[in-house]
Amino acid sequence: MSENRSEISNLGEFGLIDRIHKNVTLTNPTSLTGIGDDAAVIQGHDQDCILVSTDMLVEGIHFDLSYVPIHHLGYKAVAVNVSDIAAMNGKAEQITVSLALSNRFSVEAIDALYAGIRTACQNYGVDLVGGDTTSSTSGLVISISVIGRARREKIAYRSGAQVNDILCATGDLGAAFMGLQVLEREKQVFLSDPNMEPNIEKYEYLVGRQLKPEARTDIVFDLEEAGVKPTSMIDVSDGLASELLHIARNSGVGVRIYEDKIPIDHTAYETAVEFNLDPVTCALNGGEDYELLFTISQADQEKLKNHPDIHFIGYVHDRKDQNVLITKGGTVVPLRAQGWDHFRS
Ligand code: ADP
Ligand code: MG
Numbered sequence: 001m002s003e004n005r006s007e008i009s010n011l012g013e014f015g016l017i018d019r020i021h022k023n024v025t026l027t028n029p030t031s032l033t034g035i036g037d038d039a040a041v042i043q044g045h046d047q048d049c050i051l052v053s054t055d056m057l058v059e060g061i062h063f064d065l066s067y068v069p070i071h072h073l074g075y076k077a078v079a080v081n082v083s084d085i086a087a088m089n090g091k092a093e094q095i096t097v098s099l100a101l102s103n104r105f106s107v108e109a110i111d112a113l114y115a116g117i118r119t120a121c122q123n124y125g126v127d128l129v130g131g132d133t134t135s136s137t138s139g140l141v142i143s144i145s146v147i148g149r150a151r152r153e154k155i156a157y158r159s160g161a162q163v164n165d166i167l168c169a170t171g172d173l174g175a176a177f178m179g180l181q182v183l184e185r186e187k188q189v190f191l192s193d194p195n196m197e198p199n200i201e202k203y204e205y206l207v208g209r210q211l212k213p214e215a216r217t218d219i220v221f222d223l224e225e226a227g228v229k230p231t232s233m234i235d236v237s238d239g240l241a242s243e244l245l246h247i248a249r250n251s252g253v254g255v256r257i258y259e260d261k262i263p264i265d266h267t268a269y270e271t272a273v274e275f276n277l278d279p280v281t282c283a284l285n286g287g288e289d290y291e292l293l294f295t296i297s298q299a300d301q302e303k304l305k306n307h308p309d310i311h312f313i314g315y316v317h318d319r320k321d322q323n324v325l326i327t328k329g330g331t332v333v334p335l336r337a338q339g340w341d342h343f344r345s
Contacts, residue, residue: 014337036250037158038087038234039148049155051148053084059139067183070109072211073142074116080237081146082124083215083290087235088157089223090150092215094129095121098143100136113142124217154224156233156294161251165231165295165316170219170309173240174279175268177286179203179210181275205267213290219310226303230294241284242337243293245323254322255335257314284325285338 008016021035032049033041039053057063057077065073078095085092097117101110121128126146182203189196200207216235223230232251234243240262248255262283272279295316296304304310314326323335 038084041155047152049150049152051085051088051090051150052145053081054143054145055081055084056141056143058141067187068211071112071116074113075120075212077142077144078117078120079213079215080290081144082126082217083235085146085148086215086217086220087233087292088150089154089220089230089233090148092124092126092146092148094127094147096129096145097131100134100141102136102138105140124215154229156230158232158234158246159250161232161247161253161295161316163253163316163318165297166301166312167255167257167314167316168294168296169240169263169291169311169313170216171291172263172265172268173236173289173291174283174286175206175209175265176213176288177282178268178271179206182206182271183210203271205265206271210288213288215290216292219292222307228296228300228303230296233292233294236289236291236293237287239285239287239338240293241335244335245337247295248320248323252320254317254319255314256317256324256326259325259327261311261313263311
């Protein structure tokens with residue numbers, strides 16, 4: 001019988017990872033970077049590095065098969081892993097796929113899951129090289145590991161942001177979260193009246209952002225073409241606020257962003273209002289956008305200023321306790337991470 005029991009919910013996901021991290025020592029000289037970034041960095045041949053990351057999707061936590069088509073789930077499981085390699089400024093090359101499944105799933109369902117996985121592999125130029133298959137009592141669990149490559153000098157860490165750097169966000173933010181709200185609402189409508197036709201046409205973009213996110217490998221390519229190496233980078237899986245705080249904390253700096261610079265799609269904006277949600281809060285805390293958040297030196301801003309999908313949202317400063325949003329009205333609001341916290345119920 002244990003006398004001291006501490007609840008994981010008091011630590012939260014990030015607190016738990018910090019706790020694990022604290023007790024881990026790297027012993028092999030080839031283990032260049034371990035826990036704490038979007039991917040681990042391993043010394044390869046000469047100046048080549050290998051990047052490794054894992055992401056797990058759990059039924060009932062990350063997806064609901066009553067509205068997620070299983071082939072989309074396969075696609076998404078690959079895309080979110082490739083996104084972590086893109087967040088290191090690297091190129092994903094291989095994946096392994098591990099499944100736990102129950103007899104609820106048919107052969108056809110697994111075929112469909114792998115059709116989605118294969119499509120993603122083709123789109124991202126990644127090879128499926130292995131995995132593991134086991135049983136589960138009820139739900140489906142998909143765990144994918146990805147292996148990528150980058151030249152050592154090209155790798156962008158969460159820790160490299162410098163004072164006066166410019167904060168950049170790609171694409172638009174908050175749409176995947178609004179897509180989830182739409183799907184959840186339609187599910188409730190369907191449960192109360194199964195004859196109701198789903199009404200999601202108007203929300204097609206949002207639902208697409210939730211069901212079939214894309215890793216921004218195109219941005220990694222564009223940065224290379226423009227001759228820009230981000231000083232730091234992370235992908236937006238938990239929400240802009242949470243990712244900004246990771247960059248700030250890991251880099252030992254503060255961040256300041258401007259409300260009117262946050263890229264929000266107009267359908268996402270209007271739908272948030274329709275759901276009585278604040279569109280900016282959805283962009284800050286919604287998550288699952290899988291866009292890239294990065295910093296560049298001011299000298300590089302000119303090279304990216306005409307890029308249609310890169311937005312300058314703020315800058316880095318030296319007061320590390322001040323991570324703030326400046327509202328349209330000029331009010332200074334502290335940024336808080338409200339990313340997905342699966343440990344709270
Ligand atoms: P991301 O959102 O980019 O996938 P996470 O927040 O999941 O990153 O993880 C942050 C860091 O913590 C990563 O370096 C990851 O490898 C590490 N990590 C997460 N969970 C564990 C765990 N259970 N044991 C060891 N390392 C972990
Ligand atoms: Mg990440």
